[in-house]
Amino acid sequence: MSLTGTTIADEALTRGRIGLALVDARLFVRQRLGPLSxxxxxxxAPVCGAPLLINMEEAFAALRREGGEIVLPSMRAALEGRRVTISxxxxxxxxxxLVVTTPDHGSEQIDRLLxxxxREKQLLQQQADAAAARLKIADALYRDIVESSGNLVLRFRPDLRLVFANRATASFLGRPQDALIGEALDDLFPSQGAPWRLRRAAEGQSFKMSARDARGRARWLSWDIRFLGAAAGGEFQAVARDVTAERRLRIEREKAQEEARAAAIAHERLRIAHDLHDTLVRSIVTMIAEARLIAKKTSDPEAKKALAEVDAHARQGLWEAREAIAQMRETRREDADLRAIVLAFQARWPEVAVTLDFAAERPLAPQTETLFAAILREALRNIELHSGAKNVRVALHVNDARAELVVEDDGAGFDPAAPTPGHFGVLGMRERASLSGATLEVESAPGEGAxxxxxxxxxx
Structure with missing residues (x-):
């Protein structure tokens, strides 16, 4: 049997489109044609020495006895990794x-696709790994920045549950960082019913609120909240800056300015009173004396009558001038308006619920009203500075026997028997009340308001 003889067959063998081989009955290769073989x-050489035909002697013997064919589909031969079908x-x-070898183009295409x-999956995995590495670096950098920050930094979901809190936040609240995860934001920083203004937060707006630290001290925090976007799971980030010292300085500056303004006004009123006394009053007194002297020397009845009228008008003018001077020496009425003082406090601190309970059966004397105004102003200033209260009540009760002013708050409270160094508000109020013959009682305890x-x- 010859495996050659036609030009077409020779070309197919040469181009590797087919491989042919003869193997004798003893399983030795007799002839091998074409690169595919x-x-x-x-x-x-023994044909079963080929890696694809090892231990197939019994299969060859069965083929010889029973006929048919042996097909080895899509085998990767030692032909530069090409896949072939062997029959x-x-x-x-x-x-x-007869051993026929043909290229398995379908399997090669599948191999190329696979x-x-x-390769595409490997590239995507490399890109994913690189992105994860960058994210890990960015997250580590973010955590390093926020952990070293003195500001309170936390992140929370739209349901106001924390997913992150930095060390400053944990220190402020006196709790471990891990214990804060999952906690409700409004439980940690009560906002008196305000829903943490998430709509305003999404617009990048800020607000201030009071809070108590781990030691129960009232602190003022300025919150800056940002929406991190859908890519961050719809989370929000909140950064709080402690502005207690700034607020205290502002209040103390306003107090100093208020006292300086009041002193300047009082000084100017006193100067005007002195000027009136030295000019107007002295002139009227001189005029009265001269009119009376003339009346004694004249014998004209009409003149005496006219001079008597001048005397009467002059004495009335003198009384009015002295009354005006006395009023100039007194405190301005508007500075002692208790209701106006409370309303001004409420305007400065809208987060606080203020209750007014005024029941006055008779007006207060100017001196008493001035004392009450000074004590009320100082009490409200102390609440604003130190208490962190959410509710304040101011009551004024006046009857024929007594006048009482009560100021209550639900803030941090304090120990009245242990004055805080550098703070003289309560001591000053006690001294002022004592000098005016009034009684001042202060009830408070840490964490129980005042x-x-x-x-x-x-x-x-």
Whole structure:
């Protein structure tokens, strides 16, 4: 049997489109044609020495007995990794096995597609790994920045549950960082019903609120909240800056300016009063004396009558001038308006619920009203500075016997028997009340708010 003889067959063998081989009955290679048959052993060698045919002696014997063919589909031969299909049949007339090798183009295409898919997956995985590494670096940098920050930094979901809190926040609240995760923001920083203004936060707006630290001290925090976007799971980030010292300085500056303004006004009023006394009053007194002297010397009845009228008008003018001077020496009425003082406090601190309870059966004397105004102003200033209260009540009760002023708050409270160094508000109020013959009572304890009661007897 010859495996050559036509030009077409020779061309197919040469171009590797087919490989042909003959194997004798003893399973030795008799002839091998075409590059596709190079996977077989050389001529004269046992065919089962080929890696693809090892231990197939019994299969060859069965093929010879029973006929048919052996097909090895899509095998990767030692042909530069090419996939081939191998078909083996027995020719009884030639007494030899015919081994036909053809390229498996379908499997090669699948291999190429699989290889391309693997490369694409590998590239995507590399990109994902690089992105994860960058994210890890960014997250580490973010955590390093926020952990070293002195400001309170926390992140929370739209349901106001914390997912992160930095060390400053944990220190402020006196709790471990891990214990804060999952806690409700409004439980940690009560906002008196305000829903943390998430709509305003999404617009990048800020607000201030009071809070108590781990030691129960009232602190003022300025919050800056930002919406991190859908890519961050719809989370919000809140940064709080402690502005207690700034607020205290502002209040103390306003107090100093208020006192300086009041002193300047009082000084100017006193100067005007002195000027009136030295000019207007002295002139009227001189005019009265001269009119009376003339009246004694004249004998004209009409003149005496006219001079008597001048005397009467002059004495009335003198009384009015002295009354005006006395009023100039007194405190301005508007500075002692208790209701106006409370309303001004409420305007400065709209987060606080203020209750007014005024019941006055008679007006207060100017001196008492001035005392009450000074004590009320100082009490409200102390609440604003130190208490962090959410509710304040101011009550004024006046009857024929007594006048009482009560100021209550639900703030941090304090120990009245242990004055805080550098703070003289309560001590100053006690001294002022004592000098005016009034009684000042202060009830408070740490964490239990404070109650101040100023009493003045009106019965002499």
């Amino acid at each position: 190079d996977w077989l052993p050389p001529v004269g 083996i049949g027995w020719s009884a007339g030639e007494g030899a096995y 290889a391309s898919d693997r 109650r101040l009661k100023l009493s003045v007897s009106l019965t002499g």
